[in-house]
Amino acid sequence: MTATSLRPRVAASENHVDAAIRLASIFAESAADLDLTGAFPTGNFRLLHQSGLVALTAPVELGGSGAGLTEAAEVIREIARGEPSTALILIMQYINLAQLLKGRWPEHLVRAVARDATERGALINALRVEPALGTPLRGGLPDTTARRVGEAWLISGRKIYSTGAEGLTWAIVWAKTDEDEPRVGGFLVPVQAPGVRIERTWNPIGMRATGSHDVVFDEVRVPLDHAVDIRAPSEWATREGQASWFGILPGALYTGIAEAARDWLVRFLKDRVPSNLGRSLATVPRIQQAVGEIEELLAVSRRLIRSAARDVDEGRPLSQSEAGLIKVVTTENAIAAVEKALKLSGNHGVSRANPLERHYRDVLCGRIHSPQEDTARTSAGLLALGL
Numbered sequence: 001m002t003a004t005s006l007r008p009r010v011a012a013s014e015n016h017v018d019a020a021i022r023l024a025s026i027f028a029e030s031a032a033d034l035d036l037t038g039a040f041p042t043g044n045f046r047l048l049h050q051s052g053l054v055a056l057t058a059p060v061e062l063g064g065s066g067a068g069l070t071e072a073a074e075v076i077r078e079i080a081r082g083e084p085s086t087a088l089i090l091i092m093q094y095i096n097l098a099q100l101l102k103g104r105w106p107e108h109l110v111r112a113v114a115r116d117a118t119e120r121g122a123l124i125n126a127l128r129v130e131p132a133l134g135t136p137l138r139g140g141l142p143d144t145t146a147r148r149v150g151e152a153w154l155i156s157g158r159k160i161y162s163t164g165a166e167g168l169t170w171a172i173v174w175a176k177t178d179e180d181e182p183r184v185g186g187f188l189v190p191v192q193a194p195g196v197r198i199e200r201t202w203n204p205i206g207m208r209a210t211g212s213h214d215v216v217f218d219e220v221r222v223p224l225d226h227a228v229d230i231r232a233p234s235e236w237a238t239r240e241g242q243a244s245w246f247g248i249l250p251g252a253l254y255t256g257i258a259e260a261a262r263d264w265l266v267r268f269l270k271d272r273v274p275s276n277l278g279r280s281l282a283t284v285p286r287i288q289q290a291v292g293e294i295e296e297l298l299a300v301s302r303r304l305i306r307s308a309a310r311d312v313d314e315g316r317p318l319s320q321s322e323a324g325l326i327k328v329v330t331t332e333n334a335i336a337a338v339e340k341a342l343k344l345s346g347n348h349g350v351s352r353a354n355p356l357e358r359h360y361r362d363v364l365c366g367r368i369h370s371p372q373e374d375t376a377r378t379s380a381g382l383l384a385l386g387l
């Protein structure tokens with residue numbers, strides 16, 4: 001994706017959540033095609049930028065809207081109801097922009113990234129996962145290496161599952177230095193820099209339009225100050241300031257997918273009139289109870305997400321353990337809700353002529369994101385046991 005230089009055109013009467021609702025209905029029209037082709041949702045991000053949503057969480061003093069976690073979660077949930085791959089790429093954008101003034105970056109790079117996002121709709125993400133390492137949250141040093149040569153770093157390595165890769169302007173590349181005592185951390189790399197190559201490897205069953213391809217770095221040269229945050233490995237025990245966002249925003253996304261599945265189910269149940277019944281399936285008490293079970297799961301998740309996000313915005317951040325549990329509970333609720341919808345719709349639900357099977361494939365991907373179920377629950381258990 002090429003970032004556009006068009007400045008956002010936001011209607012004075014439209015707030016960010018209303019804009020997300022409006023755009024989600026547009027995105028839903030092309031969601032099936034994006035799922036089929038796996039193409040990057042370039043057009044969606046053009047509209048997001050024009051509506052002032054790409055730089056939603058960038059600090060106000062840097063030209064952004066300065067939105068907190070509560071508003072970001074509402075926007076993500078609504079966008080996911082229309083096209084969830086777009087929402088996942090947007091999650092990574094929101095987390096990284098929200099942290100710009102909270103890290104150790106040089107001021108001129110902070111301003112460059114914020115300016116690109118606010119003026120051009122440019123995207124940024126942290127590329128961390130590797131073939132041998134897996135996710136850094138489970139420990140270990142990356143194979144990707146930054147070698148110092150004079151007044152520059154030369155970065156070489158391969159990143160996999162790089163969300164939004166083909167649409168990024170900036171990548172925060174997780175790498176270790178070649179020093180005797182290696183440091184590890186983020187190196188800010190322009191994705192168009194010489195030596196950066198994207199290999200189109202992403203071909204999953206769900207969330208197919210995230211463009212999460214491999215990114216290869218072959219002696220990519222960046223200035224010394226592009227080592228925006230490198231530290232001793234022991235200093236990276238937690239995702240400072242990010243745990244709450246990584247816990248809440250994925251839950252919002254997958255809740256949005258489940259709501260889209262629920263919406264389709266409700267229409268189906270109202271329209272479906274079996275000849276032996278003589279009235280719509282929606283009138284059957286057993287069906288009504290089953291739909292109520294879906295509503296129960298979704299209502300609990302929405303309340304949990306909003307309450308937790310509000311706590312964060314009011315200065316009460318979640319512990320890493322609590323954030324992980326919220327992610328697990330909300331994503332599992334979403335999966336259970338869509339599975340119940342499949343049960344109720346039978347063959348119609350698994351037919352490719354209907355969107356429910358796509359919602360199911362998409363919602364299952366909630367189990368893949370860090371923190372995963374075993375990590376979150378083991379961490380909580382160790383904390384409770386005082387071990």
